[in-house]
Amino acid sequence: MKIMKSFKLTKTLYSFIFVLIFWYLLHISVKTAAIPSPYETIVNFVEIFPQKLSLHLGASMGRVFLALGISIVLGSMIGIWTGISPKADSMISPLVYLLYPIPKIAFLPILMILFGLGDLPKILLIVIIIIFQFTMAARDGVKEIPRELTYSVKSLGLTKPQMYLHLVIPAILPKIITTARISLGAAVSVLFFAENFATTYGIGYFIMNQWAMVNYKEMFSGILALSLAGFVIFLIIDLIENIVCKWVQQGRQE
Amino acid sequence: MTAQIVVKNLHKYFGKLEVLKGIDIEINKGEVICVIGPSGSGKSTFLRCLNRLEEPTDGEIVVDGETITAPGTDINKIRRHIGMVFQQFNLFPHLSAKQNIMMAPLELKIKNKKEAEEKALELLDRVGLSEKADVMPRQLSGGQQQRVAIARALAMEPDIMLFDEPTSALDPEMVGEVLAVMKELASMGMTMVVVTHEMGFARDAADRVIFMDEGIIMEEAVPEEMFTNPKNPRTSEFLNKVLTT
Numbered sequence: 001m002k003i004m005k006s007f008k009l010t011k012t013l014y015s016f017i018f019v020l021i022f023w024y025l026l027h028i029s030v031k032t033a034a035i036p037s038p039y040e041t042i043v044n045f046v047e048i049f050p051q052k053l054s055l056h057l058g059a060s061m062g063r064v065f066l067a068l069g070i071s072i073v074l075g076s077m078i079g080i081w082t083g084i085s086p087k088a089d090s091m092i093s094p095l096v097y098l099l100y101p102i103p104k105i106a107f108l109p110i111l112m113i114l115f116g117l118g119d120l121p122k123i124l125l126i127v128i129i130i131i132f133q134f135t136m137a138a139r140d141g142v143k144e145i146p147r148e149l150t151y152s153v154k155s156l157g158l159t160k161p162q163m164y165l166h167l168v169i170p171a172i173l174p175k176i177i178t179t180a181r182i183s184l185g186a187a188v189s190v191l192f193f194a195e196n197f198a199t200t201y202g203i204g205y206f207i208m209n210q211w212a213m214v215n216y217k218e219m220f221s222g223i224l225a226l227s228l229a230g231f232v233i234f235l236i237i238d239l240i241e242n243i244v245c246k247w248v249q250q251g252r253q254e
Numbered sequence: 255m256t257a258q259i260v261v262k263n264l265h266k267y268f269g270k271l272e273v274l275k276g277i278d279i280e281i282n283k284g285e286v287i288c289v290i291g292p293s294g295s296g297k298s299t300f301l302r303c304l305n306r307l308e309e310p311t312d313g314e315i316v317v318d319g320e321t322i323t324a325p326g327t328d329i330n331k332i333r334r335h336i337g338m339v340f341q342q343f344n345l346f347p348h349l350s351a352k353q354n355i356m357m358a359p360l361e362l363k364i365k366n367k368k369e370a371e372e373k374a375l376e377l378l379d380r381v382g383l384s385e386k387a388d389v390m391p392r393q394l395s396g397g398q399q400q401r402v403a404i405a406r407a408l409a410m411e412p413d414i415m416l417f418d419e420p421t422s423a424l425d426p427e428m429v430g431e432v433l434a435v436m437k438e439l440a441s442m443g444m445t446m447v448v449v450t451h452e453m454g455f456a457r458d459a460a461d462r463v464i465f466m467d468e469g470i471i472m473e474e475a476v477p478e479e480m481f482t483n484p485k486n487p488r489t490s491e492f493l494n495k496v497l498t499t
Contacts, residue, residue, distance in 0.1 A: 151307050152344035152403075156358040156410065157334035166357065170348040247348045247390050 067126035079138025141172030337407030397428030
C-alpha cells in the first residue's frame, strides 16, 4: 500500500513537471504576452491568490459542488426508481434519451430570464447538463443486480428499506462515483461559460475579465487556479471512492 | 405428528407456461429431502415457492401450522425462519465474511452487536472459516463463499433450510467442503430441502429423495430404493444418465 502511494506521488510529480516543461516551451516558442512563463505566473498566482483569486475560485467551487451534489442525489434517485419499476422505466427512459443529447448549454439565457442573474441559473444549467448521466448510471446499476442476489436478500427476511441500503446503494455507488469523475469536466466547462454573464465573483468571470484588461499574467493565474481546483476535486472523488467503495478497490488489487 | 411443511396442489405459471403442475408433499421436522430431476423440471421453482420468492399461482403451503400462501401473511417474518442458500453464493460484496453473517440479525434487531458478533464467529468456526472472519468475499474461494452463505442463513437461527443447487457453481475440488457442512447440519436435526445434482449426497444424507420431472413429483422414495430400484421408467432413465457420466 505504501509503495503504491509513493508510486502514485512520483507519477503525479512527473506529470506536473511534464506540463511545466510543455508550458515553458510554448512560452519561448510562441513569444506572445498571452502565454507568460510558468515562473512569472506562479509568482503572480501566489501573490494574488489570498486576496483575490481565492474569492473567485471559492464562489465557483461552491457552485460546482452544489450542482454535483444535486445531480448525484436527484439523478440517482430517479435512476433507482427507473431501475426498479418497469413502469417508471417506460415513462422516464424515453424522456432521458430525448433530452440528454440536446445541447442544453444554449438554455442559459432562458434560465437567466426565469431565475434571475444570481447563482441559481448557473447551478441549474450544470444540473440539467450532467444529471442525465447519473440517472442512467443508477438505472443500469440497479438493472445489473443479479436476480439471485435479490432472492437471497429477500430470503433473509429483510424489509424494503433495508434492501435499498444493503443491496441497491452498494450496487450503484461505484458507478455513481465514476460518473461523478466524468461529469466533473463537463460541470467545470459549463460553469466557466455561465460565469461569463452577469457575474461578479467566479473564476470564469475572473479569467475573461483579465483577458479583456490585457492582464495576461493574472489571466493565466486564473487558468492555473481552475486547473488546480479541478485536480483537487478529482483527488477528493478518489478519496471518497476509497472510503465508501473499499471493496471495489480490494477486488482490483487481487 | 403433523408435518412441518405441507404443500397442497401447488401450481405455478410463468405467463402461459405451467412450470409446476400440482405438487403435494409433506415434510416432517428434521427430515432431509433431496429433490433431483433434469433441468427445467421445476425443482428450483418448487423450492422458491416454499418461502414465496416465487408466488404460487394456485395451491396451499403451510409452514409450522401457518398458511403462508394466505393473503395478508407477513412473508418477511416467515422467511426469517427459513434459511436459503443459492447456487451463486450471493454474499454482500461490500461486507466482510463476519459482517455478512451479522447483517440480517442486526438489521432486524434480533440480536445486539455483541451477540451477533459472537454468533457469527461461532458459525464461522462451525463451517471451518474462523480465520477468515474479516476477509472480503472477493478474496474467498467459491467453496469458502458458499460456506459463509450457509453461515449467514444459519445466523437467523432458522427451523428450515432450503438449498438450491448449492454446489453447482463450484469447482469440483470445493464441492466436498460444502457438502460436509450440509451433512453436519443434517445430522443435527435441521429440516432441509435440497435441490441437488450430487447423487452421492442424496444417497448418504437424505431421508427421502424426490424425483421431479415436467412440473410434477414423478417418484418419491428412500434413497436406497430410489437409487437401486426406481419404479418410474423416467426416474431410471434420468438416474442412468447422471450416474454414468
